[in-house]
Amino acid sequence: MATTSRLRRRYSSIREARHLLLTVAPGAAWIMVFLVLPSLYLMAVAFMTNGPYGLPQMPLSLESFKRLAGFGFLGWSPGNLYTLLRSLWQTIIATGLVVIVAYPIAYYITTCRAKWRPIMLLLVVVPSWTNQVIRTFGWMNLLAPGTPLSSFAESLGFIAPNMGLYPSSFAVTLGLIYNFLPFMVLPLYAAFEKLDLAQVEAAQDLYATPVRAFWYAVFPQTLAGLLAGVVLVAIPAFGMYVIPELLGGGKSLMLGNLVANQFSGGANWPLGAAGAILMLLATFIGLFAMRRIGKRLGGGEQVVI
Amino acid sequence: MNENVTEEISETSTQRPAVALKQEQSANHDASSIEMRRLHKRFGRDTVALDGVDLTIQAGEFFTLLGPSGCGKTTLLRILAGLEAPDDGSLVIGGKDITETPPHKRSVNTVFQSYALFPHLSVRDNLAFGLKMRGVPAEQRLQKVAEIAQFIKLGQLVERRVDQLSGGQRQRIALARALICEPAVLLLDEPLSALDAGLRSQLQVELKRVQKRLGMTFVFVTHDQDEAMVMSDRIAVLDGGNIQQVGTPAEVYERPATAFVARFMGHENLYAITASQDNWVETSLGRLLLAPSEQTSAQEGWLLIRPETLELGQDQPEGYNCLQGVVKERLYRGSRIEYRLTVGDITLMAVASNLGQRIHHVGDQVTIGVCPEDLVRVAF
Amino acid sequence: MRKRTLHRTLRGFWWLTLLFLYLPLAVVVLFSFNASNSAASFTGVSLRWYRRLLSNDVILSAFSNSMVLAVVSSVIALVIGCLIGYGMYRHRHRKLGWLIVLIYLPIVLPDIVFGISEMAFFVQVNRLTGLFQPGLGTMVIAHVTFQIPFVALIVYSRFVGLDPTLFEAATDLYATPAKRVLHFMLPTLKPALISAFFLSFTLSVDDFVISFFTSGPESATLPIYIWSAIKKGVSPEINAIASLMIGAVAIAAVFSMLVNRRQT
Numbered sequence: 001m002a003t004t005s006r007l008r009r010r011y012s013s014i015r016e017a018r019h020l021l022l023t024v025a026p027g028a029a030w031i032m033v034f035l036v037l038p039s040l041y042l043m044a045v046a047f048m049t050n051g052p053y054g055l056p057q058m059p060l061s062l063e064s065f066k067r068l069a070g071f072g073f074l075g076w077s078p079g080n081l082y083t084l085l086r087s088l089w090q091t092i093i094a095t096g097l098v099v100i101v102a103y104p105i106a107y108y109i110t111t112c113r114a115k116w117r118p119i120m121l122l123l124v125v126v127p128s129w130t131n132q133v134i135r136t137f138g139w140m141n142l143l144a145p146g147t148p149l150s151s152f153a154e155s156l157g158f159i160a161p162n163m164g165l166y167p168s169s170f171a172v173t174l175g176l177i178y179n180f181l182p183f184m185v186l187p188l189y190a191a192f193e194k195l196d197l198a199q200v201e202a203a204q205d206l207y208a209t210p211v212r213a214f215w216y217a218v219f220p221q222t223l224a225g226l227l228a229g230v231v232l233v234a235i236p237a238f239g240m241y242v243i244p245e246l247l248g249g250g251k252s253l254m255l256g257n258l259v260a261n262q263f264s265g266g267a268n269w270p271l272g273a274a275g276a277i278l279m280l281l282a283t284f285i286g287l288f289a290m291r292r293i294g295k296r297l298g299g300g301e302q303v304v305i
Numbered sequence: 306m307n308e309n310v311t312e313e314i315s316e317t318s319t320q321r322p323a324v325a326l327k328q329e330q331s332a333n334h335d336a337s338s339i340e341m342r343r344l345h346k347r348f349g350r351d352t353v354a355l356d357g358v359d360l361t362i363q364a365g366e367f368f369t370l371l372g373p374s375g376c377g378k379t380t381l382l383r384i385l386a387g388l389e390a391p392d393d394g395s396l397v398i399g400g401k402d403i404t405e406t407p408p409h410k411r412s413v414n415t416v417f418q419s420y421a422l423f424p425h426l427s428v429r430d431n432l433a434f435g436l437k438m439r440g441v442p443a444e445q446r447l448q449k450v451a452e453i454a455q456f457i458k459l460g461q462l463v464e465r466r467v468d469q470l471s472g473g474q475r476q477r478i479a480l481a482r483a484l485i486c487e488p489a490v491l492l493l494d495e496p497l498s499a500l501d502a503g504l505r506s507q508l509q510v511e512l513k514r515v516q517k518r519l520g521m522t523f524v525f526v527t528h529d530q531d532e533a534m535v536m537s538d539r540i541a542v543l544d545g546g547n548i549q550q551v552g553t554p555a556e557v558y559e560r561p562a563t564a565f566v567a568r569f570m571g572h573e574n575l576y577a578i579t580a581s582q583d584n585w586v587e588t589s590l591g592r593l594l595l596a597p598s599e600q601t602s603a604q605e606g607w608l609l610i611r612p613e614t615l616e617l618g619q620d621q622p623e624g625y626n627c628l629q630g631v632v633k634e635r636l637y638r639g640s641r642i643e644y645r646l647t648v649g650d651i652t653l654m655a656v657a658s659n660l661g662q663r664i665h666h667v668g669d670q671v672t673i674g675v676c677p678e679d680l681v682r683v684a685f
Numbered sequence: 686m687r688k689r690t691l692h693r694t695l696r697g698f699w700w701l702t703l704l705f706l707y708l709p710l711a712v713v714v715l716f717s718f719n720a721s722n723s724a725a726s727f728t729g730v731s732l733r734w735y736r737r738l739l740s741n742d743v744i745l746s747a748f749s750n751s752m753v754l755a756v757v758s759s760v761i762a763l764v765i766g767c768l769i770g771y772g773m774y775r776h777r778h779r780k781l782g783w784l785i786v787l788i789y790l791p792i793v794l795p796d797i798v799f800g801i802s803e804m805a806f807f808v809q810v811n812r813l814t815g816l817f818q819p820g821l822g823t824m825v826i827a828h829v830t831f832q833i834p835f836v837a838l839i840v841y842s843r844f845v846g847l848d849p850t851l852f853e854a855a856t857d858l859y860a861t862p863a864k865r866v867l868h869f870m871l872p873t874l875k876p877a878l879i880s881a882f883f884l885s886f887t888l889s890v891d892d893f894v895i896s897f898f899t900s901g902p903e904s905a906t907l908p909i910y911i912w913s914a915i916k917k918g919v920s921p922e923i924n925a926i927a928s929l930m931i932g933a934v935a936i937a938a939v940f941s942m943l944v945n946r947r948q949t
Contacts, residue, residue, distance in 0.1 A: 020776045027769030030765060031833065034806075035794070105699060126938045135709060138710055423854070438858055482858070
C-alpha cells in the first residue's frame, strides 16, 4: 500500500519535471549558450593580455583595468577617466532633465479625459519605436550649422559663428533626453494613475498649502514610479553608444564608445571587456538599489517588472 | 438584467431531449455507480486532504459531499474527475477501475465553481466542445446543441459571447455543456455559490428536477448544509479528510453521528453526557430521560436537543423532561420565533412556530418540556 | 482660478513636448522631399530621392536583410518564448527564481555589452570551429536572444490572467493533451501571440547596436546601412529611406490605436 503510494507520487513528479524540462529547456538553454556563456567569456577576456589585432592572449593580468584607469605605455593620461566622468555626468544631467520634463507631462495626461489617455501615451511612445539611428539623424539635421535652430543660438551668442549646435556635448545631452523621455513618462504615469486623491484632499483639509500638499501627499506616492523611471533611464544612458558617436562628433565620447571602439578596428579587446565589466557593475548596482528602495517604498518592483 | 428567473425547466415539457431519452433507455444503473476504496491524498509533506475514504454512490443518486473548506470534499471530487490522482486506493465507476484513467478518457463531466466557460468561444461552441473533442460529426453536434439549449431554455443565447451572459445564464450553460456529453456521472463543484440567494434557491430546485428527469448520478459538493438537505438523496459529511457520516438528509440532520456533524448541521444545543445509566443521562442541564432505543453501553458522548422539539409553557405532557428556564433573548423570524433561554447558567436555544400562541418575553420564567423521543445521543 | 492657470500652463507644456518629440522626425520626412541635396534649406518638392532608393541595390538588399532577419527571428522567438512562458505558468508554484533571472537578463543587459559579448563569442568560436560565421545567422541568434523574454512574459501574463480551471475544463470535456493545445490553448493565446510577434518584429527592426556587432560584411540591415551612410557623410537618400521606416512605424501606431479603441 505504501509502495503504490510512493510509486504513484514519484511517477507524477517525474512527469511534472519532464514537462518543466520540455517547455523551459529550449529557451533557458538558448539564453545560457548565447548570452550567459558569451558574457562570461567577455568577463574572462578582461583579465587577459592584449595581443596582435587586439585579440586576447593568455597570461592573465590586470593590465586592461590599469589601462582603463589611464596607465598606458606613455605613463598616466587622463583620457579614459575623462570619458568615464563624462558618461557619469551626462547620465546624471540627462536623467535629471528627463525627470523635469516627464513629471508634469505624466501628471497632465492623468488629468485628461480617460478616453484620451491611451492615445496621449501612445503619442509619447511612438517616436521611440522608430530606429535610434534615424531619431539621432533627425537631430543631426536639426542642429547642423546653418539650420534655424543653430542660427538662433548663434544670434544669441551661445555658439561661435558657423559652428552649429552639433557636434557638441549639448547635442548629446539633448539626444539622451529625447531618447529616454518615454521611459520616464510611462512609470510616472502609472504612479499618478494610482494616486490616492483622498490623501491630497486630506492634506488640503488639514490646511496644507498647495506646495506642502504636493510635497507631503503627492510626491511620496509617485516616488516608486520615479525611481523605476530613473533606473530605466540611467542604466541604458550610462552605456549609450549611438548618440555620443553621432551627435558628439568624436569629441564627447562616453563609456559605450570607449568599449565599442576597442572591438572595432582591431584595438584592444581586454580593455573593452574591462569597460564592459564596469558597465555591468553599474547596471547591477542600479537594479539592486532599485529593488532595495522599491521594497522599502512598496510597489516599486511592480512598476519595473 | 434579464436573469430569466421566472423560466423553469418544466417537468411536463412535451419536448424531451435526446439526452434524457438515452439515459432512460439504457437504464443500466450499474454503469454509473461509484465505488471509492481507501482513497488517500496528501499535498506537500503534511497536508492530508483525504485519509482513507471508503464510499459507495448508487447509480441515479443525487449525492452530496458536505463539509467546511479544507475537509477534502473538493479533492474527492477532483479525484472522481481525474484532475487529481490519489496517492493510494482505487476508484471504480460502473464496475471499471478508472483510478489510472486520465480525465479525458473518463465518462465523467464537471460543472466547475467558476463555470470555466471558454472565453474565446461562443455559447454554441462552448456547448459543443466536448462533442467535438469526442469526434462527433458537426451535423450531430449542432442538433444536440439545439436540443440541450432548448432543454435549459436558453436557445436564444447560443450565438452570444460568454462575457455577455449573466451569472445565472453562465451557470446553466456550464451545466448544459457537461450534460450534453451524457456522462455516466455528473460532478458539481459548488456550482451555485457565486449566485445571489433568490436565484440560488430557484436553481437548487431546477437542478434537482433535471437530475430526477435524466436519472443521472450527480455528485454535488457544497459547504451549505441547507443546500445539501434540499437537493440530496444522500449526504456524506466530511471533516479532515474523513467521512463522518453518510445518510439521507433526515438522518444526517436528526441523528447526526458525531458532534462535528451536529454542529455543522447547525445544531447548538449539545451537552456533554457526564454519566449514564439505563436510559437516564446526566448532563449540565440535569438528569434527563431518553427513549429506550437510545440506551447504549457507551458512558460518554453528547446529548443533542433540537430547538424545534422543545415545548415552552406551563402544561407539559406526561413523561416529558421538564426544565425551568428564563428567556434571555427573542428573535422574531416571521414564520417562527427563536428564543435564547438559560437553565441555571447553561444556554439552550428553542424555536417555536409562529402560530399565534402566547409569545414569551425577555425575562419570563418558562417551563421547557423535552420529549424523551426527541433526545439523541451523539458520539464524540 | 489658480487651478485653471496651472492646467493651461501644463497644456502648453504638453504641446511643446510633442513638438520636441516629433520635430526631428518631421524634419527627416520633410527633407526626403527636398528638390536639392542641401541639408539646410528646402528648395522645392520632389520625389527624386525615393526614385534613387529603388535603383540602389545596397539599400534594397539591406531592406531585404532587415525583413528576413525580423521575420525569421520573430518566428523562432515566438516558438521558444511561448514554450517557456507556458512552462513558467504551469510550474509557477515551484521555485523558479533562477529562470526569472535568466529571462530578465537579456532585458537588463546594456545593448553594448550584449552586442560585444556575442561578437567576441562568435568570433572566437568561429576561429576554433568554423561555426558562427558572422552574418545573418549570427544576427538571427542574437535577435532571438533578446526577443525570447518579451514573448515569454506576454504569454505568461496572458495565462496568469485566465481562470486556471479552464485547463481542467478542457480535459474534463475529453480533450486529449494535443487537442487541448489545439482547441483551447492556442486559440486563447492568439491575441497574445499576435502582439508578441509584432513586438518581436519591431524590436528586431529597431535594433541597431546588437545587429551592428553581430553582422557580417554581407548582412547589413537598414539601420546599419543608414549608420554607415551617416558616418561617410550625409546623403539625402537617407532621408527617404528613414522616412519610409517612420511611415511604417506611424502605420503600426495607428493600427495599435485602433486595436486599443476596440478593446475599450
